[in-house]
Amino acid sequence: MKKINKLLALILLVSAQYSCTSDSIELDPQTAISSEVIFTDPAFAEVFLNKVYSGIPHGFNRGWYMLDAATDDAENSYPWPASNTIFNTSNITTDNSPFNGLWSNAYAQIRRLNNFIQNYDKLEGSEGLTNRLKAEAHFLRGFYYSYLLRTFGGVPIITEPQSLEDENLLVSRSTKEETLNFVISELDKAAGIFENSNAASSTRGSWAAATALKGRILLYEGKFEASAAxxxxxxxxxAFSLDADYQNVFLDDNTPEVIFDVQFKDPDKGHYANLFNTPKSTGPISGWGGTGPTQNLVDQYEMKATGLKPEEPGSGYDMSTPYEGRDPRFYASILYDGAQWKGVTINHRPGGDAGIATNGDFTRTGYSMKKFIQEERNHNQISTQHWIFIRLAEVYLNYAEALIEAGQDLDLATAAINKVRERADMPLISLSTQSELREKVRHERRIELAFEEHRFWDIRRWRIAGNTEVLNIYRMDMDSEGNLIGTGKAIWETRNWNDRDYLMPIPQSEIDINTNLTQNPGYE
Structure with a gap:
């Protein structure tokens, strides 16, 4: 049985990636390049790493949904995506988990990187260039392991190429702490090598990307002082600055705020974010509906003049004009009833040409997503806006939260939050207690980072994913004349939650192959 398991494991590895023991490495179906060239010629080594970069999952390649539709910030208008049928119903199993693909893809990329790292000292060329490639390999290995860590907890740590003859082919899971320590060691090593390397674009690893990711993952794992540092x-x-134009951050590849992203270009490399998320309508502009922001999220956007949420006394909110005078990021992120877009008025009210509905692809919530969407491009065209993995505003908020949770330098935490609010032209907050600042930084993350796939992980690491206010999803409640009814919101759905879902299950196919793997609690 042990030999059979090993054989199955090897078949899986070979089918998922380039052979670690072959004399050649395929870069695409038409080409095979000698491994001696890969590990000596920097140009080919860079192409090899490009394949690893291209494997990083992002918010535009999940298929029919965006990850925020599995949070209280959005609801997908299609009935079949995983956000609706698996996450929001707490119907995650070891066979159907949407993150099963992450496991297999991450380890395929990690094994490629292991092969590269074992051989990269053979690289010829200038020290600045070869150091960059070496540093990128460690950054990428740390990056993939950080994704595995936040998704599954402790995972097998594999750092060497494997073959059928290896006695340790079926690797057991390391602890969460051991996995974290390995991620940090990879990012530290990458950062150290990057200091003596050539600079590259934001689409490749860098000292800043490695260090910022280190700050993020340490924050996620509760290592607050180290995260803040x-x-x-x-x-x-x-080295980076906040873009004066918030909306521009997500549409301009050259924004000064981005630390690490993936970029797209006509005609060969694109995605379908515009098509999937343009509002469904019977009018002249119609897409496939897609991501609908919830009333839960809309209610979090403060009034610009006062810095208070609409529900708070003295905010200045007027129910007769519910969408006037809000945080400028609201207008950059959300399409609402009466908004002007693509030269038309968005009619999300009942009976409108893009009206709220319970079937078809029309919005379920009375709102559509504007953030990311290229207004000047026809939705039927391939989309080319970049997906941002790390940007400066997140680093400010990571820094602030880490200081707050560490209970130190609350004045510096306040200043960091205010840097982000100042860019948005919102009233600055004042120094407050630790618990009050905790609420403020969590609120700021929700607004500033909306739809960027942070909320999904935030509600898990804060252990609030099962809270009533997260599970009760509200839609806009408006009549056909555009007047709010009652409080202006109504329940759309109440979602299900199981505490086991704080971690995703190890794919059953992996458990079947590797009998040394243990399953996460609740999925046994």
Whole structure:
């Protein structure tokens, strides 16, 4: 049985990636390049790493949904995506988990990187270039393991190429702490090598990307002082700046705010974010509906003049004009009834040409997503806006949260939050208690980082995913004349939650192959 398991494991590895023991490495179906060339010629080594970069999952390649539709910030208008049928119903199993593909893809990329790292000392060329490629390999290995860590907890740590003859082919899971320590060691190693390397674009790893990711993952794992130190190092370097135009951040590849992203270009590399998320309508502009922001999220956007949420006394909110005078990020992120877009008025009210509905692809919530969407491009065209993995505003908020949770330098935490609010032209907050600042930084993350796939992980690491206010999803409640009814919101659905879902299950196919793997609690 042990030999059969090993054989199955090897078949899986070979089918998922380039052979670690072959004399050649396929870069695409038409080409095979000698491994001696890959590990000596920097140009080919860069192409090899490009394949690893291309494997990183992002918000535009999940298929029919975006991850925020599995949070209280959005509802997908299609009935069949995983957000609706698996996440929001707590129907995750070891066979159907949408993150099963992450496991297999991540380890395929990690094994490629292991092969590269074992051989990269053979690289010829200038030190600045070869160091960059070496650093990128460690950054990428840390990046993939950080995704595995936040998704599954402790995972098998594999750092060497494997073959059928290896006695340790079927690797057991490391602890969560061991996995975290390995991620940090990879990012530290990458950062150290990057210091003596050539600079590259934001689409490749860098010292700032490695250090910022270190700050993020340490924050996620509750290592607050170390997280604050890492984020502070990025901020102190002053290599990036907040874009004065919030909406521009998500549409301009050259924004000064982006630390690490994936970019697209006509005609060969694109995605379908515009098509999937343009509002469904019977009018002249119609897409496939897609991501509908919830009333839960809309209610979080403060009034610009006062910095207070609409529900708070003295906010200045007027129910007769519910969408006037809000945080400028609201207008950059959300299409609402009466909004002007693509030269038309969006009619999300009942009976409108893009009206709220319970079937078809029309919005379920009375809102559509504007953030990311290229207004000047026809929705039927391939989309080319970049997906941002790490940007400076997140680093400010990571830094602030880490300081708050560590209970130190609350004035610096306040200043970091205010940097983000100042860019948005919102009233600055004042120094407050630790618990009050905790609520403020969590609120700021929700608004600033909306739809960027942070909320999904935030509600898990904060352990609030099962809270009533997260599970009760509200839609806009408006009549056909555009007047709010009652409080202006009504229940759309109440979602299900199981605490086991704080971690995703190890794919059953992996458990079947590797009998040394243990399953996460609740999925046994």
């Amino acid at each position: 890492a984020s502070k190092a990025v901020l102190d370097a002053e």
